[in-house]
Amino acid sequence: MPSALPIADPAPLDGILPERAGLGAGQRNLGVYLHVPYCRVRCGYCDFNTYTASELGGHKREDYAGQAVSELRFARGVLDASGVQERQASTVFFGGGTPTILPVADLAAMLAGVRDAIGVAPDAEITTEANPDSVDQRYLEGLSASGFTRVSFGMQSAMPHVLATLERTHDPARIPLVVGWAKQAGLEVSLDLIYNTPGESLDDWRRSLEHALAQEPDHLSAYSLIVEDGTKLARQIRKGQVAQPDDELAADQYELADALLSEAGYQWYEVSNWGRPDARGDHRSRHNLAYWQGHDWWGVGPGAHSHVGGVRWWNVKHPAAYADRVLAGLSPAAGRETLDDETRRIERVMLGTRVRDGLDTSELTAAGRRAVAGLIADGLVNAEAALRGRVVLTLRGRLLADAVVRALLD
Incomplete structure (x- = not known):
């Protein structure tokens, strides 16, 4: 289920x-x-x-x-x-x-x-x-x-x-x-x-x-x-x-x-x-x-998730319960959360690291920026991109993307 x-x-x-x-x-x-x-x-x-x-x-x-x-x-x-x-x-x-x-x-x-x-x-x-x-x-x-x-x-x-x-x-x-x-x-x-x-x-x-x-x-x-x-x-x-x-x-x-x-x-x-x-x-x-990239989306339907400006919510899951809500003119949302600034920054690091365009090092704390040098030495992050202020994964880094994110956030 x-x-x-x-x-x-x-x-x-x-x-x-x-x-x-x-x-x-x-x-x-x-x-x-x-x-x-x-x-x-x-x-x-x-x-x-x-x-x-x-x-x-x-x-x-x-x-x-x-x-x-x-x-x-x-x-x-x-x-x-x-x-x-x-x-x-x-x-x-x-x-x-x-x-x-x-x-x-x-x-x-x-x-x-x-x-x-x-x-x-x-x-x-x-x-x-x-x-x-x-x-x-x-x-x-x-x-x-x-x-x-x-x-x-x-x-x-x-x-x-x-x-x-x-x-x-x-x-x-x-x-x-x-x-x-x-x-x-x-x-x-x-x-x-x-x-x-x-x-x-x-x-x-x-x-x-x-x-x-x-x-x-x-x-x-x-x-x-x-x-x-x-x-x-x-x-x-x-x-x-x-x-x-x-x-x-x-x-x-x-x-x-x-x-x-x-x-x-x-x-x-x-x-x-x-x-x-x-x-x-x-x-x-x-x-x-x-x-x-953290843009906005409205998710329609049972169990669909939405995000607008750091507010995230998700709909009731069963189609019958969903139908009851929307036909009554009520929100089908089952719950929601408002993300604080630090949580949003952490999510930008987690998601931005995964894309080829990379992550701007301004999103990192001082400790995170210091970690980049070790990641370059381990062959996980592209050195040339890092000099331009971007964290871009190498092929090996893509295989170990979760470990890279942990190092950047520790």
Whole structure:
């Protein structure tokens, strides 16, 4: 089942934000995240807030688009009443779950809701996640016609036995089909991969990377499998039914990914993400970069998280409870927290260190700045960038990013 919500302060039913949330809003981008909490089946490694048909308890998927639009209208009222400067959304991202389990008309209606309530910038990046077996050519054409600019396919692996361990349902042979259809529809394409799955060899991972690169996606993400407590996979590992992931193999797999992607012309811009620059741009995910750079976003839907000006909140998790709140004109937030200045600085260090542009050393304490020299000596931080006042990770530093952050914050 999905993980528990954080423990924090109660959220007001009117959703009104403290005055500090609006300070400097004009210098930050605003993104909108729409969470679609439905999946056909639950993958054994997943602890996201998703529900299969048997877990919905009377909630109907066909009603969800209207409920999401209701929250978008509520968001407009909250931002106005809280004195937060009006901004159009620079990015819109549909995640899940499986957003494309809904009819394309529902996704189009939610996107229209963003346009009506928040506004969408003319050059906005508008993305949906999709499973390879949840779309066909007509669906992808419908996304493009509705204003979507980008699709992110959950490929995960090209190896059937790896997909079986992850309990993914698609056939690897479908990847070239959906990528080709998306490109024909004029959509940018991202492929998501997972490495260090139990039973996956280095050669398996190489073959998955080669299969992904053969499709020439604009963007590629590669995430190391994390075994989350409470998942089916965690129980299988605990019982000895599935092997424990191997950290040393994971490092080898990451280095292989970076080598093959670099050779193919992709540039890393965040520890787990690469874009392929061309005449149309660098193809970084602008929406995800906004998270790492501390911009604002409103998260719509059950369990969705939001952040505006150092105020963070998260919605109730079950779709039925969410529907009750938004249809009553109340905030769906289950809790929220207001971050103090030091906590926000720590988060800027934690997130900024992960991106290729690096972290300005002005964000560090005196002790943190002194730690940079040792990190350079250990081959974890780029010396030339450090002389320019930026902390930029080397390849070895990316492998040990958490250790770098601890050293900078100690």
